[in-house]
Amino acid sequence: MADWILVPCLVSLRTEFNRLAPDRGKASDGALGDASHAASPSDHNPDETGRTPYEDSDRVNEVHAIDVDKDLRKPGWTMARCVGVIVKRHREGRDDRLQNVIYQRRIWSRTWGWTARAYTGANPHTGHAHFSARYTAAQERDTSPWGLLEEDDVTKSEFIAWMTEWARSTAGREALARAVLTYDPGKDASGKVLPGGIVNPGPDAASNPTVGAAWALNRAIVASLVGHQIRDRVDQVQAGVEALLRGGPTPPPVGAQVTARSALDAIGSGALTAEETAEALRSALGADRAAQVGRLLGG
Ligand SMILES: [Ca+2]
Ligand SMILES: [Ca+2]
Ligand SMILES: [Zn+2]
Known part of the structure; x- marks a missing residue:
């Protein structure tokens, strides 16, 4: 044939x-x-x-x-x-x-x-x-x-089921993470600021009004960690301040390692900005006691 x-x-x-x-x-x-x-x-x-x-x-x-x-x-x-x-x-x-x-x-x-x-x-x-x-x-x-x-139309429920399955897969999670960490709506290729970008909360906002998603995500993680650190330090400072205000030659230790003085030193060490320190003290102690602590730190 x-x-x-x-x-x-x-x-x-x-x-x-x-x-x-x-x-x-x-x-x-x-x-x-x-x-x-x-x-x-x-x-x-x-x-x-x-x-x-x-x-x-x-x-x-x-x-x-x-x-x-x-x-x-x-x-x-x-x-x-x-x-x-x-x-x-x-x-x-x-x-x-x-x-x-x-x-x-x-x-x-x-x-x-x-x-x-x-x-x-x-x-x-x-x-x-x-x-x-x-x-x-x-x-x-x-x-x-x-x-x-x-x-071959996909129904909404089929689409959602497929996307969910994909997002839970190793490949889906990796692709999503990659997309978040590379997507930058802040500026176009020429450096022009785009509408709808993520507002820059930083001190350079005047010259750089929006930030990329990756930067924003990074700051969110850092802010969360710093928040924990601030709360921990405030707890230490509060205990130390109370000990100092009670008087006595040697303040009792705060926590396992930290003394009231070392906590005060830590919070005044520059790891936090002055604004962060002040805000943390105000929210933890109230304005009056924060002022007392401020005087102690200054002294
Ligand atoms: Ca033919
Ligand atoms: Ca033929
Ligand atoms: Zn035939």
């Missing part, structure tokens, strides 16, 4: 079915005609060596038809829906690669403007759909999409 190829447009149609429905049944799939096809003109016969309804001018031995099993095993999809999508696109002039489609005792043809007619051939086409391609070179080689995947 001579070598043959399936015209590229139908290869792409079969591939699109496979992508739409990866688990589909293929028992009734076919391209090359069997002996019964060979006896009479059929688009399943190779056009240079077999009997075909049309002829073309090239010398490539091409098959111009595929059968696709109707068992798609894909929720929301039936072969009737697929046929509907493909026929509609042809009827609306958005596709012109097919000559006819046969399914469930009906035939749609380019010849009749893609209206449905009864198909009375021996095989009622209830187990598979038949797609015949035209014999024109431009259409044969056109492998652009057929509209099935485009129609």
Whole structure:
């Protein structure tokens, strides 16, 4: 038997079915005609060596038809829906690669403007759909999409379920972290400040009004840690101050290692800005006692 190829447009149609429905049944799939096809003109016969309804001018031995099993095993999809999508696109002039489609005792043809007619051939086409391609070179080689995947709408709940599954996966978590740490809405490529950037809370806000997401995230983490440190120190200072105000030659130790004096030293050591220290003392001790502590620190 001579070598043959399936015209590229139908290869792409079969591939699109496979992508739409990866688990589909293929028992009734076919391209090359069997002996019964060979006896009479059929688009399943190779056009240079077999009997075909049309002829073309090239010398490539091409098959111009595929059968696709109707068992798609894909929720929301039936072969009737697929046929509907493909026929509609042809009827609306958005596709012109097919000559006819046969399914469930009906035939749609380019010849009749893609209206449905009864198909009375021996095989009622209830187990598979038949797609015949035209014999024109431009259409044969056109492998652009057929509209099935485009129609494969994802429901909102499916989308959320998939995104959640992805976000919990190692790859999803890594991608999300990477996106946060590289996305910078603060400025465009030329350094111009973009609207909607994250407001810069820092002292350079006048010259740099917005900051990138990575910087903001970093500051949020640092602020959280500093917050803990401030609260710890305030607790130490408060205990130390109370001890000092009670009088006595040697203040008792605060915590396991920290004395009141060392706590005061720590808070005045420059690890915190003056504003941070003042605010921390005010919120922890109230204004009056904060002033007392301030005098102690100053002395
Ligand atoms: Ca040919
Ligand atoms: Ca050809
Ligand atoms: Zn067929």
